[in-house]
Amino acid sequence: MPSVPAQVTPSRTAMADPGPLHRLDDLEAEARLRLDPVHRDFFAGGAGDERTLRANETAFDAYRILPRVLRGGGERDLRTELLGETLPMPVLVSPTAFHRLAHPEGEVATARAVGAVGTVLVVSMASTTPIEAVAEAIEPSDRSARLWFQLYPQPDLGFTASVVSRAEAAGCRALVVTVDSPVFGRRDRDLRNGFLDLPPGYCCENMRDPETGRVRDIVMDATLDWARIEWLRATTRLPIVLKGILHPADARLAVAHGVDAVLVSNHGGRQLDGVPASIDALPAVVAAVGGRIPVLLDGGIRRGTDILTALALGAVAVGVGRPVLWALAARGERGVSQLLDLLRAELARAMTLAGAVRPADLTREMILDRVPG
Ligand SMILES: Cc1cc2nc3c(=O)[nH]c(=O)nc-3n(C[C@H](O)[C@H](O)[C@H](O)COP(=O)(O)O)c2cc1C
């Protein structure tokens, strides 16, 4: 595979204190100044004409919040029960590849910031830091960042089992199996930029073969099927979350196969272009699952009001992908902490204004949908 051509070196001179963060959008603008344009395109881009990528954010415009008033309640309580644990808020960090392209400290900085908040970081199989080192980064603190591990099941079952064992040994508390990628989405920006491989000095550390030390390429496996989910179910005692469910029939199958949660996601518009925005796919999946397992969502979450909408439509928690990469590139660990704090503050304020004390108070009747733009 050709390596990436020499690029503009992003500015990494000592950062002046960036000050408070008022808008999530500011992070993307700041990140743009710091990132190699090829890497920025890799982070920002989607598949095909990027219809789904755009829809993930704009679809929220068609929903309106119908608030309740005079409900009192004082301080908001954002705590969320998920897979046997209590998270401080219903926001997770979705798995994204290659954090060291955003910032030299990469996934370690992300993990520390997530630790400060105590929520879940889903570490990508395509992490540029080995899962063990990510786990060590949060170990010394008694704050409880929860690591989940995202897996692209590999056709080599022995290797897949060894990766799962590594994740278990590192203390990961759930396995997030990505099922929307039987083949890599066609991403025109990366093709144009010739971004087909990591630059020298970086690799997918979780793909290192335990016996040979050689780093394997991640295979997107078009043979992946429910039998492999059963195999995984029998291979690990970790809860299994299926990531990339959009069709309600697949959500029902997930329940039937003993999966512990589903994550409604279109991979941030990076796989099959033309699929619905995640928020539009959510209600049918929630109805199909019927409360038997938790339903999560990612894609286009940029505001506390987006989180509120997703929770009211039945998600137990949401994930954020790109905003974390912008935060990391713009401000490092501090930026990711600020981002998570901002989302928490925005959600708490939106809940207060909508008359909800706890996430469970957010109900379907509080959302009007198909509002014309
Ligand atoms: C740069 C980038 C890399 C990603 N890498 C992975 C990955 O390694 N595994 C995975 O399951 N999803 C991956 N995703 C998808 C995210 O987990 C998530 O579904 C998506 O980013 C959510 O949408 P958002 O970016 O609008 O928040 C990636 C997304 C981006 C933008």
Ligand SMILES: CC(C)CC(=O)C(=O)O
């Ligand atoms: C490089 C890939 C393995 C990561 C991914 O899933 C993505 O870019 O969307």
